[in-house]
Amino acid sequence: MPSKLKNTSKPPSQRYITSVAIILAALGLTYAPIPGLQKTIVIVSGTELQEPLQQLATKFEQKNPNIKLQLQFQGSQDMVNKYVDQKNDFKPTVLIPANGEILTELSDRLRATNNTTPFYDSPRPIAKTILVGIAWPERGKVLFPDGRFQWQKVEQAMQASNWEKIGGTKDWGSFDFVTTDPTRSNSGQVTLNLWTEAKLGTKVDTNSFNNPSVQSLFGLVKKSVYQPPRSTDILLQEFIARGPNDADVATVYESIALYRWQQSAANQGKPYQIYYLNPSIESTATAAIVRRDVDGGTADAAKKFLDFLTEPAQQAVLVQYGFRPVNNSVDLKTVPKSPWNQNIPGAEVKPNIQTLPPPNSATFTEIQRLWERVN
Template sequence: MNQKSNSAKIVTSIAIILSSVGLTYARLPGWQQTLVIVSGSELQEPLQKLEAKFNQANPNIKLELKFQGSQELVNNYIDDQNDFKPAVLIPANGEILTELSNRLQATNNAEPFYDSPQPIAKTMLVGIAWPERGQALFVNGRFQWQRIEQAMTSGSWEKIGGKKDWGSFDFITTDPTRSNSGQLTLNLWSQSKIGTNLNSASLNDPSVRSLFSLIKKSVYQPPRSTDILLQEFIAKGANDADVATVYESIALYRWQQSQTNQNQSYQIYYLDPSIETTATAVIVRRDVNPSTANAARKFIDFLIQPEQQAVLVQYGFRPVNNAVDIKTVPNSPWNQNIPGAEVKPNINTLQPSNHQINTEIQRLWERAN
């Protein structure tokens, strides 16, 4: 056999081998790519509702939804504490992603995200109270941090103008080391206490440290996420849960549930000022290949389209897509006469604090006793 014939056989053999490898790794009909999404718990129900619609439009992409407190979400990712590999993170506050980026780049000096973070939906921190309790506490009908502090200090409703049989005053907020809404609560309460914007120096004012100590002693085992908090608030009812701080979105969405479970609905109080917080999605690079990143882009783009934004409005969120009007969306909670709900509340709305302030809030909370 001549050398030319041998060379031809070798080429043919290599071609057969490469062809076999290609068939082995080809994406056969029915193949699905799994996309792990980790979101703050406030988006749990709307994302679960949208999951089937996304899968129908993208049958080759299987969503795997996970839900954690927003600060917990970041901490678990940085410390690699999950038993799964996230492709998309959606905390309640885009500033938390700035913290994540800074912390990751400090350890490996590499860009942690595929693309710029993408806003998904907006909401703000509000107060809620059972009607009689709210009327007794906020005599002018406006939420006041000072009145909550007075109630905490006195310990009982009777001492602040409530009824004796209401017992102790019970305020609930989330754990600020795990949840964004807990951080927002301590942020706004501290600003009210010292009468100025926060920085590292003002947060270490003795009056703020004293406030953190009072709150920590008064709030027993704060929930890890805002939605868990509100479900507990509704289940316990007055006498065990009187006043709480939650997202407007969840307060609107679960309002009917409070009416059903307690035969009364809570009142919503807009804080002035309040902090607007934007649930923001990002595609992470660690353990995520370009193909998975492309699938993630489809999912994020899906969420910001008008039809999906309308679903988020039905769950109490304010849209990031300006083509969507919260008043004209079918079943919009702003059309349901929910006590205290306002389309355009007359309040000052602040931007979320940077990650340095949030980190300092967590540190002060952990040290408070």
């Protein structure tokens, strides 16, 4: 007898399920990272950008599954030194120090050793902030009775060494000023630059640090800020945790002063007051894609991330963390959860101050040399 052929056709419902499975599999192949094509970029940033970058990196990876981001955080000067000396246990793709002059220093140091262009493209501004002073309210009223931060008052308080001698109460104890280590952090360098200008009453150049009064100032500050923190955000978290009697006045970036203000209110009952320095220095966090150990495909992926950071939606996130945008289409007051809408004592959208560019790399070098030399 002739054999009967089996009917191998599937029921309509089963055929539908199979078709859906094939479509879903195809979509998975489309949107899932493809082995061998995924790029990993290592971002090394100053600590002041740590929390917003962690949030934005997650968002970027969701939109770009073939690009993986690894975030590392260091003080800005540390970042340069470790990169030049190859002392990291990772290979950076992008460096984002607190200001572009630090990248100029890096470029000069690298060109001096191998005479090659160190970056793929021109460095890109990411976010802006300015240096401000902070103080606990009662201490600030005694030190700055007119509400204006004055370097001379801080120096006099350091020389007096305790609050009782400058109009405070005996139980306030010693006067404690805090800034970051200028051999490791941009904010410490900027602090000493502005203080030197106030001391001399003129613009600073590399010869300014040979002045005996400036050398005396550096020695006084160094004694007063024993074991200064390596980065600005670490400084502010320690300032809040220590509170009055252990940390009275500090210089930090406006961005983290605004962002961590609520934390100071929760920890100490009364939040700190912000004081705008006049003049102050604007620091623009600036990103550069480095060439060493970075291929063209990885550099393209890094460029995509930097493009992403400067889009209005991401700039708005940076505003929520207290930064001023580099994208002029973003308004400080209209961004949801903007710290400029939270009635933070002393905070101003447009402070009436002179804003200076950061010192050049030669000045930064002299600040570090003098700091290391004085006792």
